[in-house]
Amino acid sequence: MLGREYGQICSLARTLEVLGERWTLLIIRDVFSRRRRFDQIQESLGIARNVLAARLAWLVEEGILEKRRYREHPPRYEYLLTEKGLELWPVMISMLHWGDRHLSDGAPPLLVRHKGCEGLVDDRGICERCGERLEARSAYTEAGPGAPAQLREADAA
């Protein structure tokens, strides 16, 4: 991965050394979206299996994902976010909102809501309705107006 390539005394550069490789943040997004198994993530992203395997191993090594066996015979594994990984939620949310605002023609494909009151979550991870400062575990997502029609219908069902 990028390793110490940037070589800077800067926490933003250090974050990018861990997360800045192509696909890495989308893999983390997938795990946030409950795609936890290798084949689910591979299908979602359509990337080469060896690239995905390398990225997942890196994220486990960095303590962002945890690999857990969910079946014994034959052994099968899934990936879960650690606390360190869950703390990337504000990064995800701020990038998502910037894309909504500037790259999605006013039609967000995904809406993020507060589990408590169903209010929309703003770009700071704060509930627009009740003002609560949220963490990953207190939010859920649903298809937005920019989602493909079949996803919107599935959410409405």
Added chain:
Amino acid sequence: MLGREYGQICSLARTLEVLGERWTLLIIRDVFSRRRRFDQIQESLGIARNVLAARLAWLVEEGILEKRRYREHPPRYEYLLTEKGLELWPVMISMLHWGDRHLSDGAPPLLVRHKGCEGLVDDRGICERCGERLEARSAYTEAGPGAPAQLREADAA
């Protein structure tokens, strides 16, 4: 650049298509830190001049930076953040804080403060002291405990 490589109906993927290329977010960080001229950014990052030129042209094309002539004879240019670029501030802040927390041994190299009350800015871009929700223009930075000694001394002077 990444172009439509990710090919996903997702605002986070779209954001990464614009910003996910290596160095791009560090170039934006530099402009946030008032390194606005080609040579300043090149010296700060130590990247190849042709790579920097390509990234800057891309960021101008995407409407994130604006190129402005600041001297006529000979012509000299600097790069400024547009409103669209300034709205990346919450992304910068959340990545910076995650790196502070997990990758900088409890000694942040950079502190971000609210211009109004000098309170520290939290990972959501909110002032820890007065609770104001801040934007890029209402914050300033100073060397933190993890900065190289010469920077800390320069800030204290």
